[in-house]
Amino acid sequence: MSQTPQGICCPAPRPVPVEGPPAAGTGGRYTISEVAERTGLSAHTLRWYERIGLMPHINRSHTGQRRFSDRDLVWLDLVGKLRMTGMSVADMVRYAELVRAGDHTYPERRRLLAATREDVLRRIDELRGTLAVLDVKIAHYTGNEDTPAVSEEAATS
Amino acid sequence: MSQTPQGICCPAPRPVPVEGPPAAGTGGRYTISEVAERTGLSAHTLRWYERIGLMPHINRSHTGQRRFSDRDLVWLDLVGKLRMTGMSVADMVRYAELVRAGDHTYPERRRLLAATREDVLRRIDELRGTLAVLDVKIAHYTGNEDTPAVSEEAATS
DNA sequence: TAGAAGGTTGGAGTGCACTCCAGGCAAGTC
DNA sequence: GACTTGCCTGGAGTGCACTCCAACCTTCTA
Numbered sequence: 001m002s003q004t005p006q007g008i009c010c011p012a013p014r015p016v017p018v019e020g021p022p023a024a025g026t027g028g029r030y031t032i033s034e035v036a037e038r039t040g041l042s043a044h045t046l047r048w049y050e051r052i053g054l055m056p057h058i059n060r061s062h063t064g065q066r067r068f069s070d071r072d073l074v075w076l077d078l079v080g081k082l083r084m085t086g087m088s089v090a091d092m093v094r095y096a097e098l099v100r101a102g103d104h105t106y107p108e109r110r111r112l113l114a115a116t117r118e119d120v121l122r123r124i125d126e127l128r129g130t131l132a133v134l135d136v137k138i139a140h141y142t143g144n145e146d147t148p149a150v151s152e153e154a155a156t157s
Numbered sequence: 158m159s160q161t162p163q164g165i166c167c168p169a170p171r172p173v174p175v176e177g178p179p180a181a182g183t184g185g186r187y188t189i190s191e192v193a194e195r196t197g198l199s200a201h202t203l204r205w206y207e208r209i210g211l212m213p214h215i216n217r218s219h220t221g222q223r224r225f226s227d228r229d230l231v232w233l234d235l236v237g238k239l240r241m242t243g244m245s246v247a248d249m250v251r252y253a254e255l256v257r258a259g260d261h262t263y264p265e266r267r268r269l270l271a272a273t274r275e276d277v278l279r280r281i282d283e284l285r286g287t288l289a290v291l292d293v294k295i296a297h298y299t300g301n302e303d304t305p306a307v308s309e310e311a312a313t314s
Numbered sequence: 315t316a317g318a319a320g321g322t323t324g325g326a327g328t329g330c331a332c333t334c335c336a337g338g339c340a341a342g343t344c
Numbered sequence: 345g346a347c348t349t350g351c352c353t354g355g356a357g358t359g360c361a362c363t364c365c366a367a368c369c370t371t372c373t374a
Contacts, residue, residue: 033320043321044363051324063370065321078290085287089361110298117291124284127277130242133235134274141267189351200351201333208354220340222351246331 029059029067039076046076053093054079056100085120186216186224196233210250211236213257242277 032043041049049055050066056075059067082092095112098105189200198206206212207223213232216224239249252269255262 031321042363045361047322048362061321063321065370081287081290084283085291106298110295113291113295113298117288117295120284120288120291124281124288126241127281127284130238131274131277131281133238134242134270134277138267138270138274141263141270199333202331204352205332218351220351222340 032066035068085116189223192225242273
């Protein structure tokens, strides 16, 4: 959930069998390419999300093609938000499993999201810190467009 | 520099021959493990950073071991900040090359950092957006610790 | 009837940022 | 002299999150 000083990137996933609650029966029926366009995810990624258990069961047409519901879109929207927080796909799959498991998982879901929230706050703080550094650097370069550098160049610029 | 909806992760690097300005001659002489401890980076990563051109030349002891200077530590601090912004290693190498190339690269360095700054602002905004979503979810789970779920469960929780 | 468009699958491939490994060297301690 | 510690190198391996491929199926339009 949190990030080590070096590994600025990401934790450990694992493929998970899809076996959730009954899929939605509400709203429009979108093809995979329509959903790709709406969400900005590729069709590849949408299939992959389903395969690893990050989606609830997706309905199929009589020819076996995926037909996404409005509910699926809402879910994908949440997934997109969670991705933005830096949450790993593995953790999102874990969350999806909790949702499928039923209401008794509320406390754990809350815990997962609360931890994510803490992460986000930390990240915002970090980013604000980098902003300060960037501003100093940019001001330095702006004020010295053509003047010779001072001392610490290799280290400080 | 910016991130696509899907590729939340990262751009393209390339190995770059180290051939920068004369290395620092100031300050303490730290071994690689000392620097690893101070920066939180692994010794592996420090060697790798040097190899790809992300470090200025690092001095060596008479036996060929790296001896990092205070200036190197300052540089690593900046690199750490840039990593936090989400800047790719490839872009950081590019920046390091500009620093090595001399003062006439000030405008481009400024441009690079200004673009990074914009990215950071965008990311902070995104994170704030996710915070709002998380808060709604967490409040929902907190208020319904044991009560049955409502309708949209698979999609909204 | 042909061809194009859009979908299906499992499995392999990609790019990034590390991370580890084998084999070796130098200095210090018992 | 043996052992330990800490460092060196080039190159291979890892984990994540996609991304692509080949072979195939349906549906639709010309």
